[in-house]
Amino acid sequence: MDVSNILASHAAKFQSVTVEKETPLDVDTGFLTVTDLTPIDEDSYKSNLEEYLQTTARDGIQALVAALYGLPTQPSPDGPLAQLPAPTTQLPRAKPLPKPKPPTKWERFAAAKGIQKRVREKKVWDEERQEWVNRWGKDGKNKEKEEQWIHEVKADAPVDHDPIKAARDARTSRVAKNERQRLQNNARAQTAAGDREERKKDIEKTLAATRINSTRKLDGEKKLRGVKRKFEATETSVEQEKQASLAVLSKLDGDVNRARREKDAGDGILNVRRQYGIKGAKGKRGGKR
Numbered sequence: 001m002d003v004s005n006i007l008a009s010h011a012a013k014f015q016s017v018t019v020e021k022e023t024p025l026d027v028d029t030g031f032l033t034v035t036d037l038t039p040i041d042e043d044s045y046k047s048n049l050e051e052y053l054q055t056t057a058r059d060g061i062q063a064l065v066a067a068l069y070g071l072p073t074q075p076s077p078d079g080p081l082a083q084l085p086a087p088t089t090q091l092p093r094a095k096p097l098p099k100p101k102p103p104t105k106w107e108r109f110a111a112a113k114g115i116q117k118r119v120r121e122k123k124v125w126d127e128e129r130q131e132w133v134n135r136w137g138k139d140g141k142n143k144e145k146e147e148q149w150i151h152e153v154k155a156d157a158p159v160d161h162d163p164i165k166a167a168r169d170a171r172t173s174r175v176a177k178n179e180r181q182r183l184q185n186n187a188r189a190q191t192a193a194g195d196r197e198e199r200k201k202d203i204e205k206t207l208a209a210t211r212i213n214s215t216r217k218l219d220g221e222k223k224l225r226g227v228k229r230k231f232e233a234t235e236t237s238v239e240q241e242k243q244a245s246l247a248v249l250s251k252l253d254g255d256v257n258r259a260r261r262e263k264d265a266g267d268g269i270l271n272v273r274r275q276y277g278i279k280g281a282k283g284k285r286g287g288k289r
Contacts, residue, residue: 019059019066027067030087034060104185142171 019025026035036056044052073080103111110117123132124141134140145151151163236244 019063021059025060025063027063028087028089029064029067029071030085031089032064032084033089034064035089036060102189105181105188146171 021036021038023036023038026037027033028035036059041052068082071082071084073082075081109115120135122135124135125131126133126141136142145167146164153161153163
């Protein structure tokens with residue numbers, strides 16, 4: 001019995017698990033993404049868009065699943081889990097890079113003196129207990145003087161001297177000093193950044209004011225169009241000098257006549273100071289004497 005036709009028809013319903021394309025797919029298992037760089041087939045895209053999109057998506061998912069099955073796995077209560085490698089696709093940052101913080105006062109001093117930064121361990125060895133204890137915090141080594149059962153007191157110490165309280169006050173003062181220095185460093189850094197911003201704003205305001213003043217017109221100023229400055233010739237004829245002098249004299253004569261007419265017109269105005277005898281600034285009565 002020949003069942004090849006039946007098998008062929010059954011196999012036609014399922015596509016191959018191997019994805020073969022002209023341009024290989026870019027599979028990034030770290031991000032669980034697949035990038036298909038194959039050019040779009042315009043005939044298939046226009047003839048049946050839905051089938052074309054489903055085929056393209058199926059090829060990408062098939063390539064991603066095949067890559068996941070090739071990764072090392074680790075057991076878990078929910079079954080084996082694939083260990084994803086580091087992503088290979090470089091993505092842009094969501095926010096800009098943070099600006100470098102200005103160096104603190106101690107960092108500038110250490111750089112000038114060549115002091116290298118040394119990281120202090122959180123645990124220290126306690127010779128009495130013969131074990132590692134915390135340097136700070138609960139049961140810390142820095143509280144050793146406060147918790148010891150016997151204290152050495154100087155001979156000239158006051159009667160009410162409490163060595164436990166003195167050790168505690170010294171420790172809290174060191175903590176307060178460190179906190180104060182930290183706040184001063186933060187304030188100094190903010191002041192430096194604020195000074196730069198204020199300086200930038202002042203420059204922008206100055207430039208803006210300069211642009212406005214250079215283009216601003218005075219109140220009542222008329223816009224001149226097509227008027228150019230005219231310069232008289234340095235050497236002119238006798239007749240031209242005569243006409244220019246007569247023009248100046250006529251202008252002066254007109255100003256004198258105008259002032260005389262204004263004076264004659266103002267003689268009928270009542271002089272208030274003379275009428276009421278109001279004294280002037282120097283104690284004299286108003287009006288002419």
